Amino acid sequence: MNDKVKITLISGKGGDGAIAFRREKSVDRGGPFGGNGGRGGSIYFVASTSVDTLKEYRFGRVIKGNDGQNGKTKLSYGKDGKDIFLQVPCGTVILDSKNNILADLVNEGDSYLALKGGRGGRGNAAFKSSRRKTPNFAENGMPSVKKDFYLELKLLAEVGLVGLPNAGKSSFLDATTNANPKIADYPFTTIDPMTGVCFVNDGFFVLGDIPGLIEGASKGKGLGIRFLRHIERCLVLLHVIDVTSKDISKDFELINKEIYSYKPKLSLLPMIICLNKCDLDYDKKKVKQFKEKYSKYPIYEISTLKKDNQEVVKKELLSIVIKEREKIKKLSNSDEVVYSPKKENISRNPELIIEKIDEDYYEIKSERIIRTKKLINLKTDEGIDRLIMYLDKVGLNDKLKEMKVKNGSTILIDDFEFEYFE
Numbered sequence: 182m183n184d185k186v187k188i189t190l191i192s193g194k195g196g197d198g199a200i201a202f203r204r205e206k207s208v209d210r211g212g213p214f215g216g217n218g219g220r221g222g223s224i225y226f227v228a229s230t231s232v233d234t235l236k237e238y239r240f241g242r243v244i245k246g247n248d249g250q251n252g253k254t255k256l257s258y259g260k261d262g263k264d265i266f267l268q269v270p271c272g273t274v275i276l277d278s279k280n281n282i283l284a285d286l287v288n289e290g291d292s293y294l295a296l297k298g299g300r301g302g303r304g305n306a307a308f309k310s311s312r313r314k315t316p317n318f319a320e321n322g323m324p325s326v327k328k329d330f331y332l333e334l335k336l337l338a339e340v341g342l343v344g345l346p347n348a349g350k351s352s353f354l355d356a357t358t359n360a361n362p363k364i365a366d367y368p369f370t371t372i373d374p375m376t377g378v379c380f381v382n383d384g385f386f387v388l389g390d391i392p393g394l395i396e397g398a399s400k401g402k403g404l405g406i407r408f409l410r411h412i413e414r415c416l417v418l419l420h421v422i423d424v425t426s427k428d429i430s431k432d433f434e435l436i437n438k439e440i441y442s443y444k445p446k447l448s449l450l451p452m453i454i455c456l457n458k459c460d461l462d463y464d465k466k467k468v469k470q471f472k473e474k475y476s477k478y479p480i481y482e483i484s485t486l487k488k489d490n491q492e493v494v495k496k497e498l499l500s501i502v503i504k505e506r507e508k509i510k511k512l513s514n515s516d517e518v519v520y521s522p523k524k525e526n527i528s529r530n531p532e533l534i535i536e537k538i539d540e541d542y543y544e545i546k547s548e549r550i551i552r553t554k555k556l557i558n559l560k561t562d563e564g565i566d567r568l569i570m571y572l573d574k575v576g577l578n579d580k581l582k583e584m585k586v587k588n589g590s591t592i593l594i595d596d597f598e599f600e601y602f603e
């Protein structure tokens with residue numbers, strides 16, 4: 182409901198060029214003296230960890246850029262209109278009215294030039310030539326442009342799934358979360374990074390696929406580079422390897438090389454390795470060697486198909502995620518710069534905003550909670566249980582008690598209603 186907002190932007194108009202003439206004694210009209218108009222202000226979107234929601238842009242806001250000043254006499258240039266930088270939370274996707282993705286602002290500082298300011302018009306002095314000594318005309322500045330944009334906030338992955346195509350990343354995501362990725366027997370089945378919420382006992386983390394990693398991805402080969410940007414905000418990587426592959430060490434190294442040559446600091450991220458497809462025949466001796474060679478990593482032999490070892494991996498991931506969330510919390514309390522999720526981190530329980538709509542009817546208004554709700558498939562009882570479990574975790578029961586909400590009242594979240602019983 183609140184996770185997509187419309188915003189109308191109007192770029193700054195360019196200033197008009199001036200028509201003016203030099204005043205000279207004895208001459209009625211001296212040389213052309215009109216200066217150029219200033220450039221209109223542009224409007225940018227910039228991702229920032231200091232904003233949490235798109236609240237500010239709700240209700241179809243219109244934002245008007247600054248106009249450039251008109252040119253003046255004495256060849257005086259009009260001042261440029263100041264550019265406007267609209268801050269949006271990390272994870273904001275910008276779309277046009279036809280739903281095309283224009284930009285995906287993942288990391289702090291990522292920016293998108295939404296509208297360029299109009300060019301300033303030239304003053305009459307600019308039109309002087311040998312044939313036209315005293316031009317009596319000037320250009321107007323380029324007019325403003327008006328355009329609608331849509332902003333959508335998406336959940337950012339805490340655990341990033343990496344590995345060669347066909348290793349089983351999508352399958353793992355599908356088996357462990359509510360996301361529904363496309364799975365098939367050929368590479369590049371996933372064209373968008375998919376995220377889902379993975380529940381483990383009474384905890385959860387956000388799992389995201391980083392598809393398209395192949396040799397050369399960090400240099401722009403294939404689609405991988407688009408998705409590599411998403412790794413920067415992960416807290417831990419889950420490296421999936423097809424255990425039946427000819428050379429599992431080579432597969433592992435290849436992917437690591439791409440990730441680390443994209444950003445060397447990513448080598449500091451904790452990593453768990455899953456040797457997948459263990460339901461098939463594979464070389465046990467090679468696996469033993471692999472485990473010895475990479476003993477510094479936790480390594481699991483799993484089968485996504487048969488769900489072997491899946492729970493253990495989920496638990497291990499959650500425990501690392503919890504530790505990393507703690508570290509970030511500590512860091513963000515100090516003044517140090519962190520590159521990992523700060524405010525976006527789901528562990529800092531999102532603020533629960535509940536509004537009374539009517540007698541015995543309440544609505545959960547928190548954008549972030551609604552976003553998570555949307556990721557839960559509510560077609561099954563299990564899904565509903567998960568939603569309730571999640572809401573409990575973010576403190577719904579306590580809050581309702583505190584608000585003295587009566588038993589049997591209806592609670593609405595997004596498009597889903599349920600009854601509250603203490």
Ligand SMILES: Nc1nc2c(ncn2[C@@H]2O[C@H](COP(=O)(O)OP(=O)(O)O)[C@@H](O)[C@H]2O)c(=O)[nH]1
Nearest residue numbers: 346347348349350351352364365458484485486
């Ligand atoms: N036998 C077996 N096949 C699997 C397993 N996990 C995934 N697959 C298959 O491997 C293929 C590629 O899986 P997919 O999840 O699309 O790989 P991705 O490219 O890494 O996302 C699909 O045909 C899956 O059904 C597993 O544990 N065992």
Ligand SMILES: [Mg+2]
Nearest residue numbers: 351370371392
């Ligand atoms: Mg896939």
